[in-house]
Amino acid sequence: MEKITTPKQALERAKWLCAKQERCQSEIHKKLKEWGIEEENAQEIVTQLIIDNFIDEKRFSQLYCRSKFNQLKWGKIKISYELKQKGISEKCIQYGLKELDNKVYIETLQKEIEKKTKELKENNTFILKNKLIKYFYSKGYEPELTIELLK
Numbered sequence: 001m002e003k004i005t006t007p008k009q010a011l012e013r014a015k016w017l018c019a020k021q022e023r024c025q026s027e028i029h030k031k032l033k034e035w036g037i038e039e040e041n042a043q044e045i046v047t048q049l050i051i052d053n054f055i056d057e058k059r060f061s062q063l064y065c066r067s068k069f070n071q072l073k074w075g076k077i078k079i080s081y082e083l084k085q086k087g088i089s090e091k092c093i094q095y096g097l098k099e100l101d102n103k104v105y106i107e108t109l110q111k112e113i114e115k116k117t118k119e120l121k122e123n124n125t126f127i128l129k130n131k132l133i134k135y136f137y138s139k140g141y142e143p144e145l146t147i148e149l150l151k
Contacts, residue, residue, distance in 0.1 A: 110149050
């Protein structure tokens with residue numbers, strides 16, 4: 001790929017990146033900075049990408065929530081945290097989390113608990129439950145929900 005030296009080149013490359021994979025504003029800002037684009041020009045490029053519908057934080061949030069849940073089996077807490085780290089607004093995060101069907105979410109957690117229980121091979125139920133709660137908390141599941149499903 002050619003070296004990016006002008007804002008016009010950066011805009012075209014950013015459009016290409018956004019067309020290839022859904023991106024959020026912070027990811028594009030980071031790329032523009034890496035390419036040596038000045039902040040003022042970077043902001044104009046991001047604004048143009050939003051106007052042209054290459055960047056849509058709601059759409060990004062929806063896709064991010066679905067993919068992290070379906071592929072990595074992350075819980076809502078971790079997904080929400082990661083989206084906040086990317087600078088996504090609370091409103092867009094909530095919009096994205098609505099993509100996760102509650103029934104499927106609970107069923108998935110239940111299956112993951114069963115799978116992890118077999119992996120751990122722990123005889124002491126108290127220790128086993130503690131390990132499971134810690135593990136699923138680290139995966140971003142709500143501790144209350146995990147405890148409820150362990151009963």
